[in-house]
């Protein structure tokens with residue numbers, strides 16, 4: 001399938017050409033760079049992931065908002081800027097219009113990356129972890145717009161699941177209600193980001209890029225409307241023991257509570273605090289799972305392009 005991007009987007013020539021030819025493209029997000037990992041590991045990760053996507057036979061397209069322009073495909077200097085500049089705004093879908101109207105930079109979350117990817121005609125998106133229902137979210141109503149977006153934008157999102165800074169069970173319940181297929185990649189269990197297990201099962205499973213691509217194709221061709229969550233567990237040799245990471249997460253949640261961190265700041269705060277409290281151990285696992293997602297996501301994009 002070939003596509004013409006929305007006219008308000010800035011699409012890198014390489015990405016535009018690939019889309020016009022129906023060649024595989026993989027979208028990547030920028031909040032994971034600006035708010036998900038410390039500098040300079042974040043920039044190293046962004047570059048490495050782009051290279052893994054290329055090695056897998058697809059064109060990488062990191063999404064962000066640059067001086068008010070939704071952009072699909074960042075340059076190397078732009079990746080560096082999004083990693084180094086501490087002041088870049090975290091932009092979910094509700095923030096897009098304001099950032100565009102005021103002409104500033106914005107780092108896109110899973111939700112806003114999905115939306116901009118869809119406006120460009122990109123169907124596969126690789127990230128680390130999804131947002132979801134926060135701990136206590138059934139009371140505070142802190143539920144990530146990533147879930148809303150998955151319900152309304154037909155993009156396949158490859159992640160390592162949801163970490164237990166969130167309420168994983170309620171996140172899966174919400175995804176069911178929101179009509180989002182949650183697909184285990186080579187697993188029957190929904191992964192919990194740092195670990196392969198969560199104790200919760202996935203409703204469906206695929207074992208190869210081709211199987212995943214057929215599922216994505218069917219979802220798109222039927223116009224079902226919602227996105228797809230492809231949950232790809234961290235490789236066993238890089239996973240953290242549940243009891244190790246759970247203690248770190250509990251301590252980070254307690255710190256957030258004590259400091260009164262809420263709203264859009266809570267997820268970045270917790271991610272940063274987890275890296276500190278684990279002495280960087282969690283960062284190694286995070287990097288490993290993102291690399292693995294890039295390998296799987298590019299293979300799915302290649303298989304999807306071959307079906308067209």
Ligand code: PSU
Nearest residue numbers: 031032036109110129131144145264267
């Ligand atoms: N989880 C991670 N790493 C991340 C994020 C979540 O392990 O970088 C980021 C993603 O950009 C995700 C966003 O879309 O946090 C969710 O933020 P919120 O909970 O405010 O919706």
Ligand code: MN
Nearest residue numbers: 142143144263
């Ligand atoms: Mn929130």
